[in-house]
Amino acid sequence: MLFIHQTTCISPQQTFPEKDINLEYLYESSDNKLKARDPGYENIPANQLRKMGKSVRLGMGAALPLIPKDPKGIIIGTANAGMEESIEFMKQIIDHNEGILSPGTFVQSTPNTIASQISLYSGNKGYNITHVHAGMAFENALLDTAMLIKENPLNTYLVGGVDEIGTKNHNIDRLQSWYKKELVSNIHLYEADSPGSIAGEGAAMFLVNGNKTNAMARFKALTTLYSEDEDIVAGRMQWFLDDQLRTGENIDLLLTGENGDDRLLKFFSACESIMDNETTVARFKHMCGEYPTASSFALWIACQVLTNQALPQHMIKKGSIKKEYKNLLIYNNYKGMQHSFMLVSKIS
Numbered sequence: 001m002l003f004i005h006q007t008t009c010i011s012p013q014q015t016f017p018e019k020d021i022n023l024e025y026l027y028e029s030s031d032n033k034l035k036a037r038d039p040g041y042e043n044i045p046a047n048q049l050r051k052m053g054k055s056v057r058l059g060m061g062a063a064l065p066l067i068p069k070d071p072k073g074i075i076i077g078t079a080n081a082g083m084e085e086s087i088e089f090m091k092q093i094i095d096h097n098e099g100i101l102s103p104g105t106f107v108q109s110t111p112n113t114i115a116s117q118i119s120l121y122s123g124n125k126g127y128n129i130t131h132v133h134a135g136m137a138f139e140n141a142l143l144d145t146a147m148l149i150k151e152n153p154l155n156t157y158l159v160g161g162v163d164e165i166g167t168k169n170h171n172i173d174r175l176q177s178w179y180k181k182e183l184v185s186n187i188h189l190y191e192a193d194s195p196g197s198i199a200g201e202g203a204a205m206f207l208v209n210g211n212k213t214n215a216m217a218r219f220k221a222l223t224t225l226y227s228e229d230e231d232i233v234a235g236r237m238q239w240f241l242d243d244q245l246r247t248g249e250n251i252d253l254l255l256t257g258e259n260g261d262d263r264l265l266k267f268f269s270a271c272e273s274i275m276d277n278e279t280t281v282a283r284f285k286h287m288c289g290e291y292p293t294a295s296s297f298a299l300w301i302a303c304q305v306l307t308n309q310a311l312p313q314h315m316i317k318k319g320s321i322k323k324e325y326k327n328l329l330i331y332n333n334y335k336g337m338q339h340s341f342m343l344v345s346k347i348s
Contacts, residue, residue, distance in 0.1 A: 001146040001222070002208045003215035003347075005156070006069070008062045009300040010036050011202035013287050016062070023304065023312045026287065029186040032179055033165055034200040034289035044121075052117070055080070058203035059114035059162040060121065066207050067118065072155040073127030073148060076115040077141035078162045079134045079292030080169045114162055127157075135334025137161065138293040139224050139342075145208060146222075153210025160205035161296025165289075170199055178290070178335065180260070189260040189286045190317075197259035200289015204296035206303075212347065217306045219299075220244060220343040233339050234270035237331065240341050241274070245327070251279050252325045253305065255298055257332035258317070259285040264336050271331050272318070280319030282311060295332040295340055302328045302344045 009015040012034035014022040027037070036058055041049055043064045049057065059076065112130040119128050127148065131140040138161035145159045173179055180196035189198060208219070221244045225236050241251065254275050258268045272281055288297040305311050305325050313321070330342040 002149045002210060002219050003212055004206050004208050004217045004219055004303055005215050006066055006207040007205065007216070007300050007303050008065050009202065009204040009297065010039060010058050010062045011204075011288050011297055012036055012200060015300070017065070021304070023287075023301075024314075026187060026314055029184075029198050029289065032183060032198045033170075034186055034198060034287075035165060036201050036203070053113070054164040054166075054201075055162050055203075056114055056117050058164065058201070059160065059205075060117055062160065062162075062203040062205040063118045063158060064121070066158055066205055067122040067124070069156060069207055071124065071126065071158040071207065072152070073129075073145075073157045074115045074118055074124060075127070075129055075131070075141045075145050075148075075157060075159045076112075076118075076162060077131045077133075077138035077160070077293050077296070078114060079132060079137050080163050080166055118158070135292045135332070135338035136224055136340065138296045139222060139340045142219070142222055142342075146219075149208065149210045156207055156209040158205060159208055160203060161293030162203040163291040163293045164201045165199045165291070173199070178261075184260065186286045186289065190258065190283065192260050193262050195261055195263050197261050197285065197290040200285070200291045200294060202288050202291070202294075202297055204300040206299070215347050217303045218345045218347055220345050222340065222342050224338070224340045226337055227339065228337060230266045230270040233267055233333075234274060236339070237271050237341055238274055240343070241329070244343050249327060251275060251327050251329045252322055253311070253328045254279055254281045255302060255328060255330045256281065256283055256317075257285055257294060257298065257330075257334075258283045259290045264333055267333050267336070267339070268331070278319075280311070280322060281317045282315040283317050284315060286314070292334060294334075295330065295342070298330045298332060299342060299344065302330060302342075306344065306346045
């Protein structure tokens with residue numbers, strides 16, 4: 001589908017900047033939240049930084065190191081970006097009886113604020129779009145990008161996923177029991193036999209095109225589905241592998257979005273049962289927490305594994321660290337309904 005040439009990631013772990021990446025050390029959650037480790041944002045003037053919502057800061061901070069490559073388009077996936085500012089603006093309308101309102105919250109009250117701010121700051125006048133599809137937002141951004149590259153293989157695009165822990169959205173998800181009632185550290189997330197997960201946030205950006213030369217990874221294929229039946233999900237996974245893998249090819253690493261929610265374990269167990277005994281199974285949400293576009297963090301992890309041929313021990317659920325990783329399969333599950341499978345491979 002496309003080739004990934006450069007990536008950046010701002011997350012709750014030490015993933016930014018590139019020279020300081022350390023995936024072996026695990027930063028701990030607080031109050032069932034894994035908050036992103038904000039960098040200094042040296043590239044953003046302080047007067048502009050103060051006006052930005054958190055999602056915009058995360059997205060801009062992750063995108064700016066890649067923008068000098070002047071991509072032909074900016075494609076962002078997000079579920080909740082701009083929601084906090086939108087709610088705040090509506091609150092102002094009520095409090096001030098539609099009188100004197102702050103323009104800042106209005107300007108940043110829509111999901112496309114991230115993509116538009118990146119474009120405005122960099123002077124990029126190319127294709128600019130935001131996909132807002134809850135747990136499928138980043139996946140739809142990737143599909144959009146893949147279609148653009150199919151038409152223009154030599155064009156480079158910036159694609160990314162961004163979401164924050166917003167107060168209003170966090171409270172809604174907490175009331176719906178998507179977060180644990182008891183305090184649980186991300187270090188012991190998978191030991192907690194209870195409903196819910198811990199909240200997370202982050203931004204991951206990718207420079208992609210159709211040119212294999214000097215690429216760090218190949219994004220081979222993607223499939224998504226909506227289902228509450230684990231057998232249907234496992235069946236789609238088997239079909240996906242049969243369709244995409246050539247004879248003799250195997251999955252070296254299955255990277256799953258298992259998040260400590262005991263209600264969702266049936267999906268991961270069903271998918272893991274398809275893998276042969278040689279496949280290593282690893283998890284990533286103890287590093288980033290649960291949020292709609294966490295699959296973008298998983299793709300960033302996959303790129304690191306394929307580039308460095310190394311995997312932190314704390315990620316492994318089954319199997320062992322391999323000498324070589326060629327094919328990685330990412331399975332993400334959002335709220336037990338939205339499922340995605342992404343196949344990523346080493347450049348050969």
